[in-house]
Amino acid sequence: MAFSPNAFAQELQGKFYRTRRILEARPYSLAGVALKPERLLGNVTPMSCRFSIEVAKDYFNFASAHFLIFANGQREPLHGHNYQVSVGMEGELDQAGVVMDFITFKPLVKRVCDGLDHRTLIQGKSDVIKIHRRPKDIEILYRKQRLLLPRGDVILLPLKNTSTELLAEYLAKQIRRGVQREFPRAKIRYMQVAVDEARGQRGIFRGEF
Template sequence: MSDSRYKVRVSKDYLVFCSGHFITYLGDQCERIHGHNYRVAVEVEDDLDQNHYVFDFIALKDLTHAITDELDHRMLLPTESTQILLEDDGPNWRVRYQDRYWSFPRNECALLPIANTTAELLANYIAGRLREALTSRGLALPRVMRVEVEESFGQSAEVEWRK
């Protein structure tokens, strides 16, 4: 057995999503609605397989791209927030924060099972979706997976998951 460690990373121009969001912070404050041109990078570490790969680049790019496509040109809304409340309003989602509210067409929203639409939790959401996609396709989970979400140049968050 070698002491070498192997990892692969994908960070392509099409692993992006342009979305609107707002977050709550300090317990009693809420940002204005704004958007980002998010970029996603995924890195996995593991031993080499029988093909001498850590992981197939094409599969990793395709799986990640499918997730970023679902988020692209959507309003990102957290379903697990205790401060941002979602209400069914017919063809729209009515979104409330204290005395403020907004109405968004359902098909223009991405409802995410997270507490806040921070870059950190978006990275964790994407990592979870990637693990689900790998498992559902019968692919082995890598020993380590890192997902980075950059919300603007020089400003990103990363999550690391270990098997």
Template sequence: MSDTVTIRLAKENMKFSAAHFTIFSASERERLHGHNFRVEVDIDARMLGNGMCFDYGIYKDRVVALCRELNEWTILPTRSMHLRIEEDGAHVFASFDGTRIPFLRSDVLLLPIENATLEEFAAWFLARLGEDRAVLHEHRIDAIEVRVFSGPGQSAGRRARFD
């Protein structure tokens, strides 16, 4: 019998609402729009020998907190090769293909990602959940997979091993 278990965290409160646009090329992007995103996390861990692997309430709380960080923002990627971000006091300007798009600074979350996509959101969650390698080791976590949904039937996932 395997010593490893997969814990799936997919609670109703693991969600965020945000506006974004996806950049397809140097001259093509989506219009600004929003989604009610949902997040699921699979954690592969080794059993402790007492009928459990770890207190996964810790990770439920962490995912909910990360969702709150993204909730109700217009998300702009700071690492895009096609988008230039300028901050000017109360405003943020996103320059794309010769057009300067204004936003209120209070409405914008600048995220260190390449594009505002499901793939990049999943990678962001994964990086944040994997930041403390000592805790992952203590909880005997071998891998984490994060899946972000923009609606039913549409998601992207990213996975990392920590062994």
């Protein structure tokens, strides 16, 4: 008979309630002092079953250039980071007792990261900069400043800024599309993506799947 994680959880819950009924029906004492069932069980409730996985590999990385537009409208200089990515997912176990097979999931995350590698990431939905797409290059205008970049070196992201938080959200959406396409039977509830731009410095996105 195939192992069913959900059926196993239901069986544990049933055993808990049967044990509670037995305790309520029998008197118990400790050192001659009668104990009520509430003293034995308190407000204990059955443990809810929530399962998740997390993958964080050295090759989940991308080296990219970018600049931020701060809340005061100032633009920081164009610079780069060696970004690191980790992904967590919460969901139901399948018949094998796993949320997602690590072996088949890791290549998907790597492909998404590779899509940003060695590129200049530009916030394509910014209200502050103007972007002109030309056959061979991308012209970026900010106040009196002008950046001219080879078109093949630039990725225009559907973001208002290229912060680690928004990059994490972008990657989460790309990974979600890949999971839905390649693993249609996976029952994922939540996903979390963290993007580190330096050691001890990361942006995190967590959302419903």
